[in-house]
Amino acid sequence: MSRYREIKKSLAEVVDLRTIRKTSTAKAHAAIRDLIVENPTKSYRQILEWLGCSRWLVYTVAGEFDVRRPKGGGSPARLKNLDAPKDRS
Numbered sequence: 001m002s003r004y005r006e007i008k009k010s011l012a013e014v015v016d017l018r019t020i021r022k023t024s025t026a027k028a029h030a031a032i033r034d035l036i037v038e039n040p041t042k043s044y045r046q047i048l049e050w051l052g053c054s055r056w057l058v059y060t061v062a063g064e065f066d067v068r069r070p071k072g073g074g075s076p077a078r079l080k081n082l083d084a085p086k087d088r089s
Helices: 003-011 017-038 044-051 055-065 076-083
Strands: none
Touching: 003 017, 003 044, 017 044, 017 055, 044 055
């Protein structure tokens, strides 16, 4: 089971079917937003692989809460890898 499904399952409320889906989805999106904000050095690809969800979902949540990475510079994780000294033996 993916982490995204675990998040949604743990946030589900037993009321009626529509309320469960709407409430748990909103809370799951907020949890993904928190992950994006708390991990500025991780790329979206790393976050979606960790959660086990789609790229579309991570991008949608980032746009929904306006927590996108700056354009053009790459993610801090990618920049960190590029700044590392390369072994030229």
